[in-house]
Each structure stands twice: as C-alpha cells, then as structure tokens.
Amino acid sequence: MEYVLREIHEGCCGEHLGGIALARKAILAGFWWPTISQDSSRGVQACDGYSVREKDWVEELPSVLWAYRTIPRAPTRETLFNLVYGSEAVLPVKIGQTSARVESYLGDNDQSRAMELDLVEEKREQALIRMEAYRGRVMKSYNKRVRIRDFQIGDLVMKKVNTAGNVGKLEARWEGPLKITRKVSSRAY
Known part of the structure; x- marks a missing residue:
C-alpha cells in the first residue's frame, strides 16, 4: 500500500498530488483499501518534495505531461x-x-x-x-x-470601458451615456 501511494505520488511519473487527488488516482489505477484516504493524506504530509519544489520546470515537464494524459477529463x-x-x-x-x-x-x-x-x-x-x-x-x-435586453433607437446606454493594466478603484469603468442611433443586426447597435 505504501509503495503504491509513494510511486503514484513521487515516482517517475508522479505529480505530487494532494491527499484526495492521490487517493482518487490510486483508485482509478485499480487499487483500493479501507484507509486509502487517510494513508494518502499522511503520505503527502511526509513528502519533502510536496512542500518545497526545487526542480527546474524542464525536469518537471515529463511528469506534468504524464498526469495530463492519464487523468480522465470531465x-x-x-x-x-x-x-x-x-x-x-x-x-x-x-x-x-x-x-x-x-x-x-x-x-x-x-x-x-x-x-x-x-x-x-x-x-x-x-x-x-x-x-x-x-x-x-x-x-x-x-x-x-x-439578461437579454433589446434597445430602441434613441435610448441612452452606458458602455463598459475596456481597461488594461492597473486600474485604480476610483477610475471610471463605464463611459457614456451614449445614444443608440441605428441597429446593425440582432442585439448589435
């Protein structure tokens, strides 16, 4: 049991998963025992590499790709x-x-x-x-x-300002009022 959890957690394709994710991955791999959840949590807490990762991203990439390819997508x-x-x-x-x-x-x-x-x-x-x-x-x-809203020609509306970068809390997030002058297509003015 300990070998299974250690190999899934930190083995050659280990992803250093958290306790619940580690238990789920072990169950998906076909392993189960009554205390799998508790054992997974204890194993994660005992792992040195889980709290402090000093690996370079190049070294970490194969395990990340392995995890991405072998975990079922929702x-x-x-x-x-x-x-x-x-x-x-x-x-x-x-x-x-x-x-x-x-x-x-x-x-x-x-x-x-x-x-x-x-x-x-x-x-x-x-x-x-x-x-x-x-x-x-x-x-x-x-x-x-x-909420779908239809506007009529002549209605006054506010337009949301597309803000990029640092925006202060007192800066305007809307501009206007703007007047609807023509309808281009369905819900485009």
Whole structure:
C-alpha cells in the first residue's frame, strides 16, 4: 500500500498530488483499501518534495505531461491516452506492484492491439457526444445569469470601458451615456 501511494505520488511519473487527488488516482489505477484516504493524506504530509519544489520546470515537464494524459477529463470521461491509443496507459506502479493486466500481457499481442485500435473510433465518437453534451450544460449554466435586453433607437446606454493594466478603484469603468442611433443586426447597435 505504501509503495503504491509513494510511486503514484513521487515516482517517475508522479505529480505530487494532494491527499484526495492521490487517493482518487490510486483508485482509478485499480487499487483500493479501507484507509486509502487517510494513508494518502499522511503520505503527502511526509513528502519533502510536496512542500518545497526545487526542480527546474524542464525536469518537471515529463511528469506534468504524464498526469495530463492519464487523468480522465470531465467532458469526455476518458483519458487522452485512451482516446489516442485505444487503451489505458500502464502506470509504472502497476509494473512494480503486480496486477492482472501486467500478468496477462502476452509478448505477441499484435492481434488484440489491432482489435483495440479498430474500436478506438467508436470510443472517440462517444467521447465527442459526451463533450458536446457537457458544452451544452456549461452554456446553459452560463446563460442562466445573462439578461437579454433589446434597445430602441434613441435610448441612452452606458458602455463598459475596456481597461488594461492597473486600474485604480476610483477610475471610471463605464463611459457614456451614449445614444443608440441605428441597429446593425440582432442585439448589435
């Protein structure tokens, strides 16, 4: 258990995750035990590299990319690795800690890989459908707060000032009043 958490947290592809994220990543990798959450928090607190990172960003980049490719995205519910290669990446912890997937690996698995690659297109289409549904939910949530207003020619309006850089709290954020003189298109004046 300790080996699994340490390898996921600070191993060759470790991302120095927080306690909850570390427990989640371990569960997604196929490991579980009753005290996984508590053990993850204790392991993170004991890690020297978590609180003080002295690595150069070049050295840190491979682990960041590994994390980005192997964590499921919210819109697709798939990892990027899975969408590209048709199967999940074998985490280094699964090689060190024997797992069914590593034990069942056949040296000559060209036929099973070809079958997985044939099915990857369907997986991508399903991910695209889930991503579009997610985009619709986000847009609906955002648009709940938008109030549509139509203006008439001759109405007076205020225009928000596009401020860049340091803006003092007493500076104007609006300019105007401006008079609507013509309607260019729907809601464009």
